[in-house]
Amino acid sequence: MGSTYWWMLLGMAIATYVPRMIPLTILDGKELPPIVSGVLRNIPYAVLGALIFPAILHIQDDILFGIIGAVTAFALAFIGLDVMFVVIGTIATLAVYSLF
Amino acid sequence: MGCLVNTTFSHGLKAGLSIAIGYFPVALTFGLLAKTTGLSIMEATAMSLFVYAGAAQYMALSLLATGVAPWLIVTNTFIVNIRHFLMTAALSEKVEPAPKWKKAIYAFGITDETFSVLATQQNRQITTAFAFGVALIAYSSWVIFTAVGHVIGANLPQFLQQAMSVALYAMFIGLLVPSMKGNRKVVLLAAIAAAIHCVLYYTHLLSTGWSILVATLASAIFVEILYVKSNKNVERFTEQKEEN
Structure with missing residues (x-):
């Protein structure tokens, strides 16, 4: 699949992690x-x-x-x-x- | 219950065991499908290791197989996983205060399943150790059985491989149906999104990736507007009644 695959994986990892992480850390308490x-x-x-x-x-x-x-x-x-x-x-x- | 149940790391491991067992066929099938899609064992296992999101990973496979552009797969991953935003927002009210870096670590382990286990705990607060236990055992199962699936997948009998292609969809149905019971809004949301996606799919108006994105957002927004309006009507109706 080559290097395109690994860039895609990095993108997927960020796209998945950010919504998981933001409310628990940054948005904590805000509505x-x-x-x-x-x-x-x-x-x-x-x-x-x-x-x-x-x-x-x-x-x-x-x-x-x-x-x-x-x-x-x-x-x-x-x-x-x-x-x-x-x-x-x-x-x-x-x-x-x-x-x- | 007032007693201190489910507070330690090993309590978490125990509570997460059912998820780990449930992930077994789904991760195994993912590893197998990844192999048939042409991914190496490294590429397949790395996806489970770094992305760790069942639905998004399956979708990525089917999109890779149909030659969808990588940036569109990333966009779809984001759209499919934006729901975790709500889950971690709900959890943030229930977890014990802890340093942000600790929260940032177990946030990685929040999936539909770990969220369900954590959110339904009877304890007033979820301890950090317990959250780590639940997250770790589920994550380990997902990663390990992805690799195992890639290795043994091709050795499974053909009829079983065929049957296991339904695993993900059966899981989606198993997650959806309990929420549908007695909840017309959920039925409406799923049915409208499915209908829109079917129309877009069979008319070839949009690629699968865009189609899921459009169908999901259209249904979620339409139903929300519908319910906000009907709630206002109900309010107006009750106000009129009170005036009379």
Whole structure:
């Protein structure tokens, strides 16, 4: 991948570390405008939606593979399983599916 | 509970163990996918060592595979990880006072998962030692199993490799669904962002990187405005009622 990769990695490391570090050190105690913190509060859920769909449908050429995976994961999460068991259960279901 | 539970470093290690176990398949799969994307074991492990952000790393892999420009991958990393800003902001109210350099070190270890464990502690204050314990065991698992995944990945049976390609998305769903229950705002946020991203993806209007960025920000801003407005309407309605 060459040196471009390592520059990208440096950029990624900074882009990840700065938002983690600033509130705990520099912004400690200061408050953001309500609308800004409201939008920021929304971002995790919005980004999860955008990350899941449509990508999960296309993890394999067989679109049914992704659909079964999505339905299984939603069902396991909905009945209240811990994230870890949602991941393992979905992998197990798809492993069985791809064996047949 | 008033007793001094979960204050020491080893308490932290114990509390973080479930995260470490949970990271195992996800890091393993990352190492495996990194190999199939063409990264060396050094390059793959270095990403886990220096970036340490599951979603962003997976996204970087898929963007690298589709030949997206590196600066766009960095931009996307920032957009995906800006959520940590809120998490560490919330944590800063709950952690015990400590020198800034100590906070700056364990801040590196704040992920969705370590945040959840730390933020749900019953103690009134999170001790620095406890935060270090949780962060260290989760981080170690992530880095070590990235390398292990890169080494053994290709030796896993094909059907298992295929099945494990769902791991990240299953994790996203596992994180999202508990928040969706009984919360229409969360459902709306995820659904609108997913819908926008689907439209942009299938119409090829934007590259994947930009599309996720635009879909996320559009949904987060739109829903916020919607809720601020509807709250004002509710306030106006109750004011009118009180006047009557």
